[in-house]
Amino acid sequence: MSIERLFIANRGEIAVRIIRAAKELGITTIQAYSEGDADMLAVKLADESVCIGPAKATESYLNITGVVAAAIEKSVDAVHPGYGFLSESPEFARAIEKAGIKFVGPSADTIERMGDKVAARQAAEAAGVPVVPGSKGRIDSVDEAVEVAAKVGYPVMVKAAAGGGGKGIRIADTEDELRTLAPQAQQEAAAAFGDGGLYVERSVKSPRHIEVQIVGDGRKAVHFYERECSLQRRRQKVWEEAGADCLDDETRENLCMAAVALAESVNYRGAGTLEYLYEENTNEFFFIEMNTRIQVEHPVTEMITGIDLVQEMIRVCGGEPLSVSQDQVKKSGHAIEVRLNAEDPFMQFLPWPGKVESLKIPEGEGIRFDHFMYEGYQIPPFYDSLIGKLIVHGKDRADAISKVATALEGLEINGLKTTVPLHKALANDAGVASGDFHTQWLEPWLEAGNLKPENT
Amino acid sequence: MAQVLSPLPGTFYMKPSPEAALYKNPGDPVAIGDTIGLIEVMKTFIEVKAEFAGTFSAYRAEDGLPVTAGQALAEVVV
Structure with a gap:
C-alpha cells in the first residue's frame, strides 16, 4: 500500500x-x-x-x-x-x-476547515489553544466595547465588524481612549460599510512570530518543536530560526502541546504548522492560523531534530504510522535559515532574474544549502524570487549566527543580484544578535538605512 | 525615433489593469518619466518609464506576453 x-x-x-x-x-x-x-x-x-x-x-x-x-x-x-x-x-x-x-497532505475536508479563519479559530478554542481574546460577536455601543475591553485587557483593537481593509481600526490603551475612539470607529465603519457594528479584541503589542511544526498520521500527532520567524519584510519571512530562544521552557511546552492537541482533534495527517503571535512582555501566545502543508523554513527543524520531515510526511500519507513517538523527538543546538531571493536589496528589492554564471556553495559541518540552481541556468521571471535557502546548525544561537556569517562569505552566485548582502548585514547586527526584535522590526530597520554596502 | 526597452525579462502589459485604457496611444505626447507599460517580474509589477520626451508612435511588444531584457517595447518620435 x-x-x-x-x-x-x-x-x-x-x-x-x-x-x-x-x-x-x-x-x-x-x-x-x-x-x-x-x-x-x-x-x-x-x-x-x-x-x-x-x-x-x-x-x-x-x-x-x-x-x-x-x-x-x-x-x-x-x-x-x-x-x-x-x-x-x-x-x-x-x-x-x-x-x-x-x-x-491532510484530507480536503481538513484543508477546508483549517483554511477558514472562523472554523480554524473554533477548532483551536475547542482544543484548548489560546486565540486572541475578543468580543463574541458584533458590538453596537461604546459601553459594550468597554465591558469587553475590561475582560480581555488593554490595549484593545477596535475594528468594523463588517468589511475589512483596515477601515475603522483603532487601538486604545485605556478606557478613556476607548470611549473617545470607539465612536470614531463606529462612524467610520458606518460610512464605509453602512454598518456601525464593531468588533473588539486584545491588541498584541510588538508580536513575535512563533510557529510549531507537527506531523500527524491521522490518529496520533507529534510536534518537532518551534521556530521563530519574526524577521519579515512585507509579511514575507526572510530569516527563520529553530528554536525560539525568547521562550521559557514552560511556555515552549505549552505552545507545542497545544499544537499537538489541535492536530489530534482534527485527526491531522501530514506535516502542518500552527502559527502563533507571542507577546514577550506578558509571556502570552495566541493561535493565528494553521498551514496545512510543508513550509519553506522546515529545514531548521530538521537540523535541530535530525528528522527528515518530507520523508515523514510521504510515509504517513502513504498509510504508515508515525515513525517516532513524542519522547523520541530530541532537539540539539540552534538552526538558522536565510532565504536567498533574486532581488537587489540596494534597489528596493527589485527582482533580478539573471542567468547563473557561476556558483560556489559553502560546505562544512552544519551547513546546508537547498536550491535549484546550476551554472548556466536562467532564473525564469514568471514565478517568485526565492532561489535558495542557506541553513546552518550551531551549538547555540550565537554560534549559529556566526556560522551564517561565515557560510555567506563562502557563497558565490554570479550573474544575478541576490539578498545575500541583506543577510550579511543582519548576521552582523547587534539587534539580531541580542534577539531583541519582532514582526515589525525589519522594515523600520531597512528604512533607517541600516543596510549599507560597507556593512555587508 | 527612439525605443523604450524592457529593463527586465518578464511579462509585458500596456495597460495598468485589464479593464483600463492603454498607457499611450499613437500621437500622444511623451514626457520624461511617463509610464509606457508594466513588466511583471517574479510577482512584482514594475513601471517602465520614458527616458526621453517626444510623441508616442507605437507599441512594439504584445500585451500579456513574455519579453526579454533589452527587448523593444515601444517607439517614440523624439
Whole structure:
C-alpha cells in the first residue's frame, strides 16, 4: 500500500527537496513542469517528467484539471503539492482523492476547515489553544466595547465588524481612549460599510512570530518543536530560526502541546504548522492560523531534530504510522535559515532574474544549502524570487549566527543580484544578535538605512 | 525615433489593469518619466518609464506576453 510513484506538482527548490526525499525512500518521481520551467533542476533529477502547460502559473501549476489529468496519465499513486500553488486548495485535494490518488497532505475536508479563519479559530478554542481574546460577536455601543475591553485587557483593537481593509481600526490603551475612539470607529465603519457594528479584541503589542511544526498520521500527532520567524519584510519571512530562544521552557511546552492537541482533534495527517503571535512582555501566545502543508523554513527543524520531515510526511500519507513517538523527538543546538531571493536589496528589492554564471556553495559541518540552481541556468521571471535557502546548525544561537556569517562569505552566485548582502548585514547586527526584535522590526530597520554596502 | 526597452525579462502589459485604457496611444505626447507599460517580474509589477520626451508612435511588444531584457517595447518620435 505504500507509495511507489510520486507526482510532484510544484517547482523550484521544494521540487528538488521532494525528489531527494522520495529517492531515499525508493520511490519513483514524476516531475510536473511548465513551458517556462523545462530546464529546471527538478526535471533533470526526476525519473520522469511531464509538461502541464504554459509558463503562466494560472495555466499550469494552478490549473487543477490539467495537473490532475497529468497525474492520472502518468499512473501515479500519490501527489506531493509542495508549498504555495495548489498545496492548500481543498478543491485540488478533493480532485486528487476522487481520482483514487493519495494526496501528500491532510484530507480536503481538513484543508477546508483549517483554511477558514472562523472554523480554524473554533477548532483551536475547542482544543484548548489560546486565540486572541475578543468580543463574541458584533458590538453596537461604546459601553459594550468597554465591558469587553475590561475582560480581555488593554490595549484593545477596535475594528468594523463588517468589511475589512483596515477601515475603522483603532487601538486604545485605556478606557478613556476607548470611549473617545470607539465612536470614531463606529462612524467610520458606518460610512464605509453602512454598518456601525464593531468588533473588539486584545491588541498584541510588538508580536513575535512563533510557529510549531507537527506531523500527524491521522490518529496520533507529534510536534518537532518551534521556530521563530519574526524577521519579515512585507509579511514575507526572510530569516527563520529553530528554536525560539525568547521562550521559557514552560511556555515552549505549552505552545507545542497545544499544537499537538489541535492536530489530534482534527485527526491531522501530514506535516502542518500552527502559527502563533507571542507577546514577550506578558509571556502570552495566541493561535493565528494553521498551514496545512510543508513550509519553506522546515529545514531548521530538521537540523535541530535530525528528522527528515518530507520523508515523514510521504510515509504517513502513504498509510504508515508515525515513525517516532513524542519522547523520541530530541532537539540539539540552534538552526538558522536565510532565504536567498533574486532581488537587489540596494534597489528596493527589485527582482533580478539573471542567468547563473557561476556558483560556489559553502560546505562544512552544519551547513546546508537547498536550491535549484546550476551554472548556466536562467532564473525564469514568471514565478517568485526565492532561489535558495542557506541553513546552518550551531551549538547555540550565537554560534549559529556566526556560522551564517561565515557560510555567506563562502557563497558565490554570479550573474544575478541576490539578498545575500541583506543577510550579511543582519548576521552582523547587534539587534539580531541580542534577539531583541519582532514582526515589525525589519522594515523600520531597512528604512533607517541600516543596510549599507560597507556593512555587508 | 527612439525605443523604450524592457529593463527586465518578464511579462509585458500596456495597460495598468485589464479593464483600463492603454498607457499611450499613437500621437500622444511623451514626457520624461511617463509610464509606457508594466513588466511583471517574479510577482512584482514594475513601471517602465520614458527616458526621453517626444510623441508616442507605437507599441512594439504584445500585451500579456513574455519579453526579454533589452527587448523593444515601444517607439517614440523624439
